[in-house]
Amino acid sequence: QKEVEQDPGPLSVPEGAIVSLNCTYSNSAFQYFMWYRQYSRKGPELLMYTYSSGNKEDGRFTAQVDKSSKYISLFIRDSQPSDSATYLCAMSARGNNRLAFGKGNQVVVIP
Amino acid sequence: GAGVSQSPSNKVTEKGKDVELRCDPISGHTALYWYRQSLGQGLEFLIYFQGNSAPDKSGLPSDRFSAERTGGSVSTLTIQRTQQEDSAVYLCASSLDQPGVAGNTIYFGEGSWLTVV
Numbered sequence: 001q002k003e004v005e006q007d008p009g010p011l012s013v014p015e016g017a018i019v020s021l022n023c024t025y026s027n028s029a030f031q032y033f034m035w036y037r038q039y040s041r042k043g044p045e046l047l048m049y050t051y052s053s054g055n056k057e058d059g060r061f062t063a064q065v066d067k068s069s070k071y072i073s074l075f076i077r078d079s080q081p082s083d084s085a086t087y088l089c090a091m092s093a094r095g096n097n098r099l100a101f102g103k104g105n106q107v108v109v110i111p
Numbered sequence: 112g113a114g115v116s117q118s119p120s121n122k123v124t125e126k127g128k129d130v131e132l133r134c135d136p137i138s139g140h141t142a143l144y145w146y147r148q149s150l151g152q153g154l155e156f157l158i159y160f161q162g163n164s165a166p167d168k169s170g171l172p173s174d175r176f177s178a179e180r181t182g183g184s185v186s187t188l189t190i191q192r193t194q195q196e197d198s199a200v201y202l203c204a205s206s207l208d209q210p211g212v213a214g215n216t217i218y219f220g221e222g223s224w225l226t227v228v
Contacts, residue, residue: 008151036219043115043202043219044154088153097167097209098144099217101153 003027006089006102015111019076023089023102026070030091030100033065035074038086038104047087048074079109113137115220117203123226124193132188132223136205143180144206144217145188149199157201160186161209193227200224 006023013019021035031052036044048063050056050072056063064073072091076083089102116135124130136143145157156170160180171177175193180186190197200222208215 004153006153041221041224043204043221045219046216049216090154095209097159097161098156098170099154100156101146103151103153 003100004089004091004102006105008103008105010106010108012108012110013079015079015081015109017079017109019074019079019083019107019109021074021076021087021089021105021107023072023091024070025072025091025100027091027093027100028067028070029093029096031094032092033063033072034090034099035061035063036088036090036101038088040085044088076107079107081109081111083107084109115203115205115218117201117220117223119223120221121224121226123228126195126227127192129189129191130193130225132190132201132203132225134186134188134203134205134220136184136186136203137218138184140205140207140218141183142206142209142215142217143186144204145178145186146202146204146219147199148202148222154202157188159209190225193225195227198225198227 035048038044053067060077062075086104088104090099141162143160146154159167175191178188202222204219206217
């Protein structure tokens with residue numbers, strides 16, 4: 001079992017819809033959870049950062065972490081064509097040198 | 112520049128040749144990472160540098176891969192005797208501190224796109 005599972009299937013939604021993405025993980029030591037956005041032929045950029053369980057909201061983006069279920073989610077409200085990108089979840093444990101990434105979800109928002 | 116800078120942005124090389132990929136981290140960042148991203152795959156950790164400490168090389172896939180970081184700043188990833196399976200995007204990142212520190216943000220460069228033919 002991979003440390004981080006993210007269904008890589010592409011997701012197409014109409015403009016204005018809610019986008020829902022999620023990842024599961026197996027390492028209970030993970031405490032820091034991130035979502036990165038990656039545009040085509042660009043490097044990943046940090047979108048959301050969450051520590052431990054709970055919700056975090058930033059504009060149209062909401063990140064949720066449920067440590068008891070080892071499950072994290074990202075919601076994008078009122079999606080825009082400019083949100084079309086690949087979204088990668090990432091996580092790390094305290095004192096650990098590396099981030100563990102999911103495979104990424106390609107999201108296409110159709111005008 | 113203000114971000115992580117990588118060069119070359121694109122590299123096509125013949126199988127068996129050596130390649131060097133360069134990374135300039137954000138000024139003042141003590142931590143530097145190399146990741147590899149293959150088509151349809153997530154990011155694969157390669158190596159991590161933190162200040163003057165010995166690097167964490169546990170992610171390097173074979174002894175054909177090596178990396179250096181000179182003066183605590185610029186880093187070079189070297190792939191010797193390249194193989195077709197080395198074709199991927201090689202991403203460099205830097206941060207003020209290591210990932211396991213609360214609030215630490217890791218910034219990525221735009222990657223070096225390597226194609227081995």
